[in-house]
Amino acid sequence: MSSTFTKLRTRGPRALLSAAQSFFWGPRDVGNVLMLHNGRSGSTLLGDMMDQNQDVFWDGETLEKKLHRIEGRRKCGFSELYGAFNLTDGVDEIIHRMNRRAAGRVFGTELQDYHVEIMKTDTEIYLNRLKDVGFDHFIFLERNYI
Numbered sequence: 001m002s003s004t005f006t007k008l009r010t011r012g013p014r015a016l017l018s019a020a021q022s023f024f025w026g027p028r029d030v031g032n033v034l035m036l037h038n039g040r041s042g043s044t045l046l047g048d049m050m051d052q053n054q055d056v057f058w059d060g061e062t063l064e065k066k067l068h069r070i071e072g073r074r075k076c077g078f079s080e081l082y083g084a085f086n087l088t089d090g091v092d093e094i095i096h097r098m099n100r101r102a103a104g105r106v107f108g109t110e111l112q113d114y115h116v117e118i119m120k121t122d123t124e125i126y127l128n129r130l131k132d133v134g135f136d137h138f139i140f141l142e143r144n145y146i
Helices: 003-011 013-025 043-051 062-074 087-101 113-118 123-132
Strands: 032-037 056-058 106-112 135-140
Touching (some): 062 087, 062 106, 062 113, 087 106, 113 123
Parallel strands (some): 056 106
16 A cells, blocks of 8 residues: 555545645635634634635644644754744745645635744745735734633
8 A cells, every 4th residue: 555545544535635636726826814813812713613614725723733843853842943944934834735735725724923933034024925825815813811
C-alpha cells in the first residue's frame, strides 16, 4: 500500500475528498477568509460552524500547526520558536495548505496575535500579503470575558 494512500485513508473520507478535489479544481483565486483573534474569543466554535459548509475548507490555526511541527523537530519549548519562520515562510505555508486542501472551496484560516510576533513582522504587512493571494474576507474577534 502506498504511503500517500495510507495517509489519506487514516485521515478519513473528508481528507480523501479534499485531495481528489484539489487535483481537479485547484485553489480559488479570491474569496478566502482570515479570522484574527487573541484566543478565548469563540474562534473554535465559529471555525467549526464555517467548516460545516461544504463550500468552505476551514483549516483552523494553520501557522500553529507549523509551529508544533517545528517544535517537535527541534525538541524545544514553545517560547524558543520566536523567529522560527519569517513572513514569507508563513505565507508560503498558507498557500501550500490552500493548494492541497481547499479544492476550489473557500479556504479559511485563523491567526492569533502572537503568530505575527513569531514571524517578526507587522499585522498590516501580513494582511497585505494575504490579500495578494486571494484573501478578501476578514473576521476580527475580541476576547470573550463571559
